[in-house]
Amino acid sequence: MPVFLLSEELVFPPVHLASEGGLLAVGGDLSSERLQLAYGQGIFPWYSEGDPILWWSPDPRLILNPEEIRISRSLQRTLNKSMFRITMDRAFDQVIQACADLRLQSGESTWIVEDMIQAYCRLHKDGFAHSVEAWQGEELAGGLYGVSLGGCFFGESMFTRVSDASKVAFAHLARQLSDWSFTLIDCQVTTAHLKRFNAREVPRTAFMDMLGAALRLPTRRGVWAFEAERRSRVS
Numbered sequence: 001m002p003v004f005l006l007s008e009e010l011v012f013p014p015v016h017l018a019s020e021g022g023l024l025a026v027g028g029d030l031s032s033e034r035l036q037l038a039y040g041q042g043i044f045p046w047y048s049e050g051d052p053i054l055w056w057s058p059d060p061r062l063i064l065n066p067e068e069i070r071i072s073r074s075l076q077r078t079l080n081k082s083m084f085r086i087t088m089d090r091a092f093d094q095v096i097q098a099c100a101d102l103r104l105q106s107g108e109s110t111w112i113v114e115d116m117i118q119a120y121c122r123l124h125k126d127g128f129a130h131s132v133e134a135w136q137g138e139e140l141a142g143g144l145y146g147v148s149l150g151g152c153f154f155g156e157s158m159f160t161r162v163s164d165a166s167k168v169a170f171a172h173l174a175r176q177l178s179d180w181s182f183t184l185i186d187c188q189v190t191t192a193h194l195k196r197f198n199a200r201e202v203p204r205t206a207f208m209d210m211l212g213a214a215l216r217l218p219t220r221r222g223v224w225a226f227e228a229e230r231r232s233r234v235s
Contacts, residue, residue, distance in 0.1 A: 006055070010034055015042050015057040015204060022058030029053070030119035032126050039147050039154050040215060042208050044188060049113045059204035062187035062194060066153075066178040070198035071171055078164045079171060084134040084141055086172045088224040092124045092131040095143040099157040112157060120156070123147065127221035132173045134165040141165040144173065151217035152184040153177055170197065176226060184214045 004013045006028035018024040024043060028034055030053065038044060038055060047054040071079070100112035123129035124145075130153075131145040142165025144158035153173070160166040174185065174197075187194045190201055202210070 010037055012038060012041055012043055012055065015208065018057045018059070022056045023054060024057050025055040026052050028055070030115055032119075032123050032128070035119065035123055035147070036128060036149065039149055040211075042204070042211055044154065045116070046111045047113075048109055048111060057204065058189055060190075060201040061204055061207040062190045062199050062201055063207060063210065064174070064185040064187055064194070064197060064199040066174045066182050066185055068198050069171065069174040069178075070196070072196065075164065075167055075171065079168060084136060084162075084165055084168050086169060086226065087133045087135065088173075088176075088226060089124075089130055091133050091140060091143070092129065092145060093121055094140055095131040095133060095145050095159070096120055096157070098140065098143070098161075099145065099159045102159045102161070120145065120147075127223070128219070130224050132169040134160075134162075134169045136162060136165075143169050148221075149219050150215035151182045152186060152211055152214035153182060154186040155188065172226070180220060181217065182214070183217070184210050186211070 002017070003019060003023055004017070004025040006012070006025050010033055013025060015024060030045065043055050043057045045053055046056050096112065096117050100110050100117065103110040103112070120129050124131070128149065129145060129147050132143055133140060134142040141162035142158070142160035144155065144166055146156045147154040158166040158170065177185065187199045
């Protein structure tokens with residue numbers, strides 16, 4: 001399969017033309033408009049420092065229905081203890097930076113390069129990218145971030161500094177998305193960690209059908225908050 005070179009025009013090739021590994025295109029930019037277009041077509045950027053922008057649409061795709069999240073007994077015990085204060089969109093910049101920093105500190109490579117950080121911070125300011133934070137006191141213990149369009153949340157990355165912090169954040173997010181009638185969490189690529197939450201692989205064709213249905217729902221744009229947070233902000 002060919003890999004397509006993008007121009008300044010806001011257009012992507014059809015995802016079924018992606019390579020066997022999921023690589024679809026190279027180049028373009030990380031403008032908010034292009035990122036929204038990409039996610040809406042089942043495509044996301046993923047590349048390393050020094051590489052050109054690479055655009056992917058893997059097959060199969062790891063997905064989770066928010067209503068079907070599975071909480072282990074050990075995680076439920078942690079949730080019951082209320083060890084963390086969970087918020088939304090209170091510290092997006094800190095969350096995405098921590099996701100990048102902790103990978104580098106552990107000796108791993110990261111796709112969350114400076115250009116990506118700036119791009120997703122812009123997308124957050126535009127109301128399409130969101131974070132979930134787990135706090136202990138005033139310290140950020142863990143969290144995650146992703147992109148939201150229609151009834152789909154596209155998970156990007158998570159980090160933890162305190163055991164189970166990111167898991168608790170993810171569990172709270174899934175429950176809130178279910179309450180908001182979201183139908184899909186795109187986990188992108190398969191990890192054992194996410195499969196423990198009941199995420200499952202589906203063929204790309206099935207994912208695109210699910211995504212199309214989710215995108216028929218209105219986008220919940222702007223600053224997100226849990227109901228308890230919202231009440232505290234106006235009290």
